[in-house]
Amino acid sequence: MFTAFRTAKPSQFLKGATGDWEIIIGLEVHAQVASNAKLFSGASTTFGNAPNHNVSLVDAAMPGMLPVINAECVAQAVRTGLGLEAEINLKSVFDRKNYFYPDLPQGYQISQYKNPIVGEGVIRLDMPDGEVVEVGVERLHLEQDAGKSIHDQSPTHTYVDLNRSGVALMEIVSKPDMRSADEAKAYVSKLRTILRYLGTCDGDMEKGNMRADVNVSVRRPGGELGTRCEIKNVNSIRFVGQAIDYEAHRQIGILEDGGSIDQETRLFDPGRGETRSMRSKEEAHDYRYFPDPDLLPLEFTRAYVDELKAHLPELPDAKKARFIADYGVTPYDAMVLTLERASADFFEAVAKGRDAKLAANWVINELFGRLNKEGHGIDASPVSADQLGGIVDLIVDGTISGKIAKDLFEIVWAEGGDPRVLVETRGLKQVTDTGAIEAAVDAVIAANPDKVEQIKVKPTMAGWFVGQVMKQTGGKANPQAVNEILKAKLGLD
Amino acid sequence: MTDLTALSIAEARDALARKDFTAVELTEAYLAAMAAARPLNAYVLETPERARLMAAASDARRASGEVGALEGIPLGVKDLYCTEGVRTTACSRILDDFTPPYESTVTTNLWADGAVMLGKLNCDEFAMGSSNETSAFGDVINPWRRKRPDGSIDPTPLVPGGSSGGSSAAVAAHLAAGATGTDTGGSIRQPAAFTGTVGIKPTYGRCSRWGIVAFASSLDQAGPFARTVRDAAILLKSFASVDPKDTTSVDLPVPDYESAVGRSIRGKVIGIPKEYRVDGMPEEIEALWRQGIDWLKAAGAEIREISLPHTKYALPAYYIVAPAEASSNLARYDGIRYGLRVTGDDITDTYERTRAAGFGSEVRRRIMIGTYVLSAGYYDAYYVRAQKVRTLIKRDFDIAFAAGVDAVLTPATPSSAFGIGEKSGGDPVEMYLNDIFTVTVNMAGLPGMSVPAGLDAKGLPLGLQLIGRPFDEETLFQVAEVIEQAAGRFTPDKWW
Numbered sequence: 004m005f006t007a008f009r010t011a012k013p014s015q016f017l018k019g020a021t022g023d024w025e026i027i028i029g030l031e032v033h034a035q036v037a038s039n040a041k042l043f044s045g046a047s048t049t050f051g052n053a054p055n056h057n058v059s060l061v062d063a064a065m066p067g068m069l070p071v072i073n074a075e076c077v078a079q080a081v082r083t084g085l086g087l088e089a090e091i092n093l094k095s096v097f098d099r100k101n102y103f104y105p106d107l108p109q110g111y112q113i114s115q116y117k118n119p120i121v122g123e124g125v126i127r128l129d130m131p132d133g134e135v136v137e138v139g140v141e142r143l144h145l146e147q148d149a150g151k152s153i154h155d156q157s158p159t160h161t162y163v164d165l166n167r168s169g170v171a172l173m174e175i176v177s178k179p180d181m182r183s184a185d186e187a188k189a190y191v192s193k194l195r196t197i198l199r200y201l202g203t204c205d206g207d208m209e210k211g212n213m214r215a216d217v218n219v220s221v222r223r224p225g226g227e228l229g230t231r232c233e234i235k236n237v238n239s240i241r242f243v244g245q246a247i248d249y250e251a252h253r254q255i256g257i258l259e260d261g262g263s264i265d266q267e268t269r270l271f272d273p274g275r276g277e278t279r280s281m282r283s284k285e286e287a288h289d290y291r292y293f294p295d296p297d298l299l300p301l302e303f304t305r306a307y308v309d310e311l312k313a314h315l316p317e318l319p320d321a322k323k324a325r326f327i328a329d330y331g332v333t334p335y336d337a338m339v340l341t342l343e344r345a346s347a348d349f350f351e352a353v354a355k356g357r358d359a360k361l362a363a364n365w366v367i368n369e370l371f372g373r374l375n376k377e378g379h380g381i382d383a384s385p386v387s388a389d390q391l392g393g394i395v396d397l398i399v400d401g402t403i404s405g406k407i408a409k410d411l412f413e414i415v416w417a418e419g420g421d422p423r424v425l426v427e428t429r430g431l432k433q434v435t436d437t438g439a440i441e442a443a444v445d446a447v448i449a450a451n452p453d454k455v456e457q458i459k460v461k462p463t464m465a466g467w468f469v470g471q472v473m474k475q476t477g478g479k480a481n482p483q484a485v486n487e488i489l490k491a492k493l494g495l496d
Numbered sequence: 497m498t499d500l501t502a503l504s505i506a507e508a509r510d511a512l513a514r515k516d517f518t519a520v521e522l523t524e525a526y527l528a529a530m531a532a533a534r535p536l537n538a539y540v541l542e543t544p545e546r547a548r549l550m551a552a553a554s555d556a557r558r559a560s561g562e563v564g565a566l567e568g569i570p571l572g573v574k575d576l577y578c579t580e581g582v583r584t585t586a587c588s589r590i591l592d593d594f595t596p597p598y599e600s601t602v603t604t605n606l607w608a609d610g611a612v613m614l615g616k617l618n619c620d621e622f623a624m625g626s627s628n629e630t631s632a633f634g635d636v637i638n639p640w641r642r643k644r645p646d647g648s649i650d651p652t653p654l655v656p657g658g659s660s661g662g663s664s665a666a667v668a669a670h671l672a673a674g675a676t677g678t679d680t681g682g683s684i685r686q687p688a689a690f691t692g693t694v695g696i697k698p699t700y701g702r703c704s705r706w707g708i709v710a711f712a713s714s715l716d717q718a719g720p721f722a723r724t725v726r727d728a729a730i731l732l733k734s735f736a737s738v739d740p741k742d743t744t745s746v747d748l749p750v751p752d753y754e755s756a757v758g759r760s761i762r763g764k765v766i767g768i769p770k771e772y773r774v775d776g777m778p779e780e781i782e783a784l785w786r787q788g789i790d791w792l793k794a795a796g797a798e799i800r801e802i803s804l805p806h807t808k809y810a811l812p813a814y815y816i817v818a819p820a821e822a823s824s825n826l827a828r829y830d831g832i833r834y835g836l837r838v839t840g841d842d843i844t845d846t847y848e849r850t851r852a853a854g855f856g857s858e859v860r861r862r863i864m865i866g867t868y869v870l871s872a873g874y875y876d877a878y879y880v881r882a883q884k885v886r887t888l889i890k891r892d893f894d895i896a897f898a899a900g901v902d903a904v905l906t907p908a909t910p911s912s913a914f915g916i917g918e919k920s921g922g923d924p925v926e927m928y929l930n931d932i933f934t935v936t937v938n939m940a941g942l943p944g945m946s947v948p949a950g951l952d953a954k955g956l957p958l959g960l961q962l963i964g965r966p967f968d969e970e971t972l973f974q975v976a977e978v979i980e981q982a983a984g985r986f987t988p989d990k991w992w
Binding site: 060063064065066067068069070071072099101103104105108109110111161163289291292293295296297298299 | 577578584586591594596597598600705706707708709710712713714740741742743744820821823824826827828830832833834843844847867870871872875879
């Protein structure tokens, strides 16, 4: 599987006692397919129902029950494949992965082993330094989730909840193309963004709807690949980073002490920030994969794929490129604006017919900043795109200053309302009446003769005067007009 | 009143229509016969109350002018079929007193057509066996017994064949007008041959497998037992359907099979595969085969020698594919959700104790074989190769059919019924060899039928097998009826 040999940048190397090391990372992400029913049964996938509420006869593996493929899950997998610019396999095969566990009622998981529904694709990562890192996708396949074993409800018994049993998962396997924890985190984040754009997975890692198995190995820069360890079921982007950092240092420590790495499956313990062994290669299951004889090979036509493709939404990379081209925003701003489809839509609604750079500023700095602080998503924003657009309009047409706009934003955030009406009723309108400004300037000059003397030798004092005038006018004076009048009255050029 | 249980389904259907008797009366006759035949051990559960209710409901429907294709016909159901509210065990201890809250699609079809359920029929555990000796409920006794050369009766109990041994015995002994069976490697055709009954395994996909306890999913197929070819045709019409719950069932119209019965076979090409002449085959079987050929020739069929060169690999390949699928299909019997549980020290111990106690030795053997052939390092050498053989077997038939062959005639079994215990003691392969003529049909997914063709020197029934093109069961009924007409029908003398 290790076929990619991109060498990390020296800045990504880990320094060991005996020299530099390079980390090689591959990810297997399990993403729950967004669908109302399970992969092979009609049972509901609603989260939060009472234990064993979402269970059909098929999910409980009653005798004589047979799986029937859910067409919507197939469509979702194809959409995802298209979103990853991947090869779609018109014929794929479901296999049985056999093992015993109480939360696996059939005694096997239906998965796709040799012939997955989606082949090779690519995900582009936008790194903070502006670099774009391409990570290969090896494959995507459909499989059933298992149920949940609950060990902490009784000292003597384990309880089993089959609500999750049979829910459709997409396992998306990357190539070992990542070279740092940051790249791995960016990969999960970007994949999550793409899935959410497509509507094929909600990406909710807290609910376990997206989780990652992280394969980590280390090598001397550009050298022979090392033995990898797989860290199972890491359920947040932050933990992905922590697990990789810990694991890479652990492996380097062993190698530098003259030891060797055992190929094994490990668990990440978020409490202690470390990984620990779960089972070694010798203890690995023999899953006895074979094609599921209850299911015919999954086949569909090119026309079916084309039809799904025609209805795909615009994806983050394309949207980002368009924002840069059409709105003139910076690549970084474009990346931030397109992280979520709803945010991008919000931005476009604000930017349409307005100064796009100003709109981007307000959306990113004021709105996103505030939403992040409050822990809200864009969907829960108390300020609508119309309202924010109204504020931008008021700035552009000179009705309010940027400073007042911030106050106005606070009012709209807290109380709602039409910004233009608020400006009138709250008396926030910018004073452009030169008479009123002149009066204020005169008052400030009269009250501060010492400062008037000082400014003659130190013209940078002008800022202090502007501040005083703004104070006098309650911030409503047009700063441009204040500047000009001040300059004239103080005899500055 | 004459013995109502002696009537064929077609005869009973017509008599019920003439109101000669009621469905309740017919059902009572069968219930009485079942009660008197308990030494045969054909039924593992009799459901007389349900039968009486269903029969009464049938009479009520008839009175209101609503008459289904099987209106009032009493049937037995192999215990592999899940029946709602009625214990279903696959004749295994592991299912204990499992009572499904659902009804298999095939039996749903039968009841929808007006049939009456008499009870659940014995079979080999999980349908794994060729003699009904692996059942947790004990052996079924074949209603047929050997005659000694002097004409006296040898009381040695004989097997009814397997795995559908309860079905074959019940139909032969008039304990049901017809019965359901399942056939994974010959489990309908071999017991039919051993009991002088007609059994058909339809094309894979013709009947839904939903609600039938799985043995080997790619080979299992439901089918009927009956006393006449016509009855089998009537039953199959009700069995067959496309089922959205079984995606391997096929969406093709179900023909009126009964109308094929009695149609001339003039001009039909019957293939005789030379590879079915196996070493050590009794001369009686050879003679029966020749007799069958002569009957068909006399009826105007063209007889053509054909070659199915991969036949000899079918049995070993079958005993890889079937156990492989079974080892996985039977993993769900783990003592966690239903059926037997023997609690151990931890979960692994519980699995081991439960499955050791719940599965009989033949089932355990096949799970072990299946697990082995699917293991890493052996998968390609066994399972993948067996699947390749399967493709070649199917191709052999495709070539013959493409060359104009309409049906293939072979012996159904290499011998007549043997004694209980005669083959179950030592080498399991000796038992497996019983399926030598029948497994190819499952491997190729084709329809196959066993029709009684005569008695051997010991007075035991022998059958001939007809193999057809995919979904051409009509030709099988057509040709089988010619054999039936020539050979006559065979009924055991009642001794129980």
